[in-house]
Structures are given as C-alpha cells and as structure tokens.
Amino acid sequence: MGRIRLESLRKSYGQVEVLKDINLEIEEGELVVFVGPSGCGKSTLLRQISGLDRPTSGNIFINENDATNVSAADRGLAMVFQSYALYPHMTVRQNLAFGLQNAKMPKAEMDERISAAVEMLEIGPLLKRRPGQLSGGQRQRVAIGRAIVRDPTAFLLDEPLSNLDAELRVSMRAELSALHARLGATMIYVTHDQVEAMTLADRIVVLRAGKIEQVAPPITLFEKPVNKFVAGFIGAPNMNFLTLDDVQPVLGNVGVPAGATMTGIRPQHLSPAETGLDMTVTLVEALGTETVIHGVLGSGATILVTVPGHVKTSKGEHMTLNVDPAHLHFFDADELRVEAA
C-alpha cells in the first residue's frame, strides 16, 4: 500500500507563499518525480508529505487516511536526504538498525531485514565502518539502505544524486530505477535535473513558483507540454521559441490554430534543407554524436539546432532549416498550449 493524495495544500512562511493550492494523487507503486527550477517549492512539498513540516492549509492522505496532523515518525514513510544525513558516530550497521530499534522491533526480525537490505545494496563489507570512512557512492547506498530496512509505505528522495560525480550519478540512477522495479514501492523523487526526471519517472510533476504546471508521463511532457514554461524546461537543449513571422517560411500550408502567437520548435526537430528558415551560424558545438549549432534568424531571434553526427559549418555561414510541421508547438498570448487545427 502506498497511495498518497494531496488536497489543496498550501504553505506560507510569513507573507511568502511557497506552495499554492497543490492537488495531486500518487498511485501505489508509482515513481513520481517533482522537478522544477530552484526555489519552485519541490523540496518544501516533499517536507510537507514527510511530516517534517506542516502545511498552512490543505490535507494529506496516505492510504486514504488523513495524515495531515500525524507526526513524521508515524506516517510510515522513509526519506533519503540530499546530504545523506547518516549518523556520523554510528557504524553502518547501527545506522541501519537505529530506526528499527526505535520501533522496538524484535532482534531476529531486525537482523533479517538488515541482511536483506545489505544483500540488495551490496554493502556487506561496509557494515562495521563509520560514514566518515565511506565514499560518496557508498554513503548513498547506506542512506537508501536505511530507508529500505524500514519497509516504508513510500520512499521520499530529496535530490539523492546531486552530491555524486557525473559518472556515479548515471550508474546510481540506473540502480535506483532497478530498485524501484524490484521493491515495487511508491517513490517520490525530487530533483532539478531533467535527465533524472525523464529517465526515472513514471510520472513527472513540473512545479514553478509553488504551483503544479503539469503532471504527465515523461514522453507526454516532451511531446505535449501544456505551456511555454514546461516546454522550455523539459528537453535539452531548450526549445526554440519563435514568433509566427519568424517561422512563416516553414509553416507552408499548416493551419495556424486560432489565438496562437508563438511557436516552439525543439532543436532536434530542425534539419538542414533546401528551403525554409535562413539562419546565420554564430557558434558550432561539436559533441561527437551530435552537433549543436547556434544561430540568428533574419529578424534577430536566436535559434538552436542539433544535428546528428558531424556537420561541416562554421561561424558566419548561412544554413537553411526545415521542420516537420507535426513537431511544431503553438502557444497563445497567455503562454498556454494551443493544439494545431
């Protein structure tokens, strides 16, 4: 069991409203990622769910029971902190056992749970060491282990990979994904890294300034962003936003939906062609597998293009770009998505 429901949740610190009317349902066994720029309230939202912080108004339901005023200890959730927050004066084993001792669990069951978690995370040789003697990746595993032994209703992970180096982050990401598949537990994962969000999530919650912008599976988010913010936030490099006049040459006979004032084109969807947009190249970034070309249009608008493989071009040269009209996104004056007719 691990259903979590948030109902018109609000949180203010004095005059500052950090969370504004959050409504969200998280299904059992789902891995939901909260993503957004810094200061968007994603960590605050996680803290409300964990019980470490109380919302100003609104309700939190865990398995359909109102948990709004239940203490953090009694919500049955486990949290993995960004800093890992391992107890520095205890050995790895004591770290794992601490929560179980507090729950007054019989020793036999405790040993069983610890050895199961230790085996799953392959941290057996570390049991007698203290956190100070572990590497970042090992600490991360222990922190996850401390959550697993508690057998929680849901896991809350607060930017768990942000303190690891890039290489380790990729492998831990894969492990977390495998772990989720194996445990089948509900997980809520907070990150500002959209790659983590895209690769791990069953559903992504995009937050901005304390409001949910869109909740959707990763691919839906990529293909049908509900507004300009989500469109710009998801996908790397960022989507190009151009006025209708700028893209006139490629619109062809595509019907511009009523109310649309702006189009969005992902850099990957632009390709060199005979006719189309005329761009002056300002910078070429060859990444090997793909080439990112920065340029300006005649109107002065900047544009990014990624082309697979290697492209021979250099600063000052002209390129003509075309786009499949199916990949055009339209936004109205309020920056909301407008579906093509």
Added chain:
Amino acid sequence: MKAITFLTRRRGGDTWHWTDVVTFAWLGFGLIIMFGPAIWLVMSSFKSPAQLAEFPPTILPYVSETVEVPVKGTMKELPLYTVTTEGEAPRELAEVRRVGIIANMVDPADPETVIKVNINDRTPVRRVGLALENYAKPLRDFNFGLYLWNSVFVTGVATIITLITNSMAAFALSKYDFRGRNAVLLLIVATLMIPISVNIVPLYSVVSSLGLLNSLWGVILPTVATPTGVFLLRQYMLTIPDELLEAARMDKASEWQIYWRIILPLTAPALAVLAIFSVVWRWNDFLWPLIVLSRKELFTLQVGLNTFAGELNVQWHFILAMTVATMIPVVLVFVFLQRYITAGIAGTGLK
C-alpha cells in the same frame, strides 16, 4: 635533542635577527611572570617556618645542618654554625644554648669545652633540603582524606549535573525554534556580567530557606547552571546539521532519543571542554563553600586550607604545602587534557 633544536631555533639562522632578541626576551618575561609564582610556591612549601620568615627570601629551600653531640652525658641534636672570630680561621661549632647575644658553643670534636661566641660572628651551616614535615604533619593530623573526598564529591557531582543541564538547555536553544529563543539566550549570556559578590546574599537566603546550609548539595546546586557552558555547547550544537535530527525523526526517534543518542555523542568534544572547565572551577571554588559550610567534617580542601590561617597566627608552611597538594589534580587535568582545552576554545570561538 629535538626539543633543544626546536627551542633554540632562530629566524636569523646562526646569527641573531632583532626579532629573535625581542621574541626570546618577551617569552622569557612571560615565562617568569607566569611560571615564577608557581615555582616559588612549590619551593616555599618545602621551607621551615623560620626560613619563610627570613629576609631577604631565598628561592631554594634550605635545612640547617645538625650534629649529634653528648651534652652532660646525653646525646643531643645541635645546630651547626660557622664561627668567624677575628684573628682565627673559620670553624664549625655546635650551639648548645643562646643567652642574649652570646651563644654557648662547643666543638663537636671536643664537647667538654664551652666557647662563648657573639651571635653576629656566626652563620648557620645550611644545605639545600626539604622540610617534608610541612606535608607529613598536615596529612597526618589535618583531615586531608575527608576534605579530599568532599572536594572530589562536589567536583564530580557538580560537573555531571552541569554537563546534563547545560547540554539540555543548549539543545533547546540551538535546535528548537520557539518564540523568544534569542531573548532567552541573551538573558543567559547576560548573567555573565553579574559578579558573584552581587549574588551572594540572595543566593544565601535561597539556599538557607531550602535547608541546604551545611550540606554539600548547597555547594553543588547553585553552581551547576553556567552561562559559559550553555553558550559553549550551543555554539557547538549549531554546527550539527538539522538534517541529522530530521533523519532521526523519520527513524521514529523520540525527542529524548534525539538528544541522548544523536546530539550528545556528536557534542562530545565540546562536552569534554566544559567538563575540564567545570572540574577546574568547582575544585578551586572557595568563597561559596566557605559561606555554605561551617561544619568541619563537610569542608572541601579549599575551605580546609583556610583553617591554617588563624586569627593570631598563620601557619604559612602548612598552607603552602597543602596548597601544592590541592593543586595537583587540577595541574594533572591541564597537563593531560590541555590539547582538548585549546582545541575546544578555538573551536567554539569562546574567550
């Protein structure tokens, strides 16, 4: 050898740079100012009462040379003197008795012949030696063991209570957010500005009405809440990340368990510093125990020492010797734990 190379190291290498001269002079001056009185105390504690009254005083303790001489058929210990009379070589004579300014002296080799000598013509024969009876007599007659136990009890119990109460206060002041937290802290720290002499009369009436006069608890309880300790521990606890406490809360730990199993072990270095301070403070306390304790069997060492100072005469030799004895535990604390003290003071940014 290493120590000597270290101590004689100079900035100028083989020659003397002017900063070397200033440094050595300044450090030497400091050494004398700080260490001189301690050396003098220890040396003086081995001097006899007569020598303590001498002027000019000497640094080293001396004892008079004596000799066994048969006087009227019985052997007697007599003090030896060097006698220098005009026209004769200096000789060593033993003094039998003194009458006014004339001393009756005998030659130890010829004890039958009494020689009369003017006291200005003789000087005592002395060698460097220790008057150990300064220590032996009070240790035997003075209730040293009892006073030592009282001191140990007061110091030990007061230190334990100090550590527990101060760390609880520091925990609340550093890790809980409540209205008026800073005001409370300010109030606690502000009490540092109130000297004990201002407090003593009200404190006495409180302790008296609680019936704690003439009880060691009356000495212990008023001293356990120290603003210095609360402040020192709070500053240290601020460096413990809040996420650890939150992790413990998620781990179903009660607030007491958080304090006892997370905060206290992590505050150990600061607790060690406070323990050292507290031991030194309580061991050296004099005024407050003197006020509270009036029954002799309850005296702490410091108050006990005071009994050597009578209304009419002060037994300096005993006071000095027992002062040295009572200093030993505190000196040992400093010798063995001084690196914690310096680390602690540096780490907490105190004083």
